[in-house]
Amino acid sequence: MSSKLRKASSADEEEAKVDMSPMIDMVFLLLIFFIVNATAIVVQTDPEVLPPVAANSLKQEDGRGRIVINVREDGKYTAENFNVILADEADIFDLVKEEKEKIDSLGLVPKLHLRGDQDAVFKYSRTAIRAAAAAGVDQVIFAVYQTHKGLRK
Incomplete structure (x- = not known):
């Protein structure tokens, strides 16, 4: 009798499959979540300032926490919003x-x-470094280009 049961049950059995639809939906939801929560960090550049070239410079990956000060050729200082001149x-x-x-x-x-x-x-x-140090900021990042390509002068 047990052999009859096995034959009957094995003939009607289908192969077990996993439904992937919920997993794909979850992946898309996570992707949308991370895209929405990502913040783009953009540093505005003063067109009057042309940083020097340093071939061995490294690109900074983390742009958070930066206080941008531009030093022009004539010694004028501007903030990230380069329309404001710091006297x-x-x-x-x-x-x-x-x-x-x-x-x-x-x-x-x-x-x-x-x-x-x-x-x-x-x-x-x-002068800018000294003022920043007096205000409590002791880390300095010097902006440079890695190559001469695309320079305006």
């Missing part, structure tokens, strides 16, 4: 202090992103 070291200090507080509240480490023109004298950059 002196006190203005740089105030800007960095204000931005540092915002960045600290997000739980990030503030860094000075210094974009100095290749023809600017280093003492202008040193």
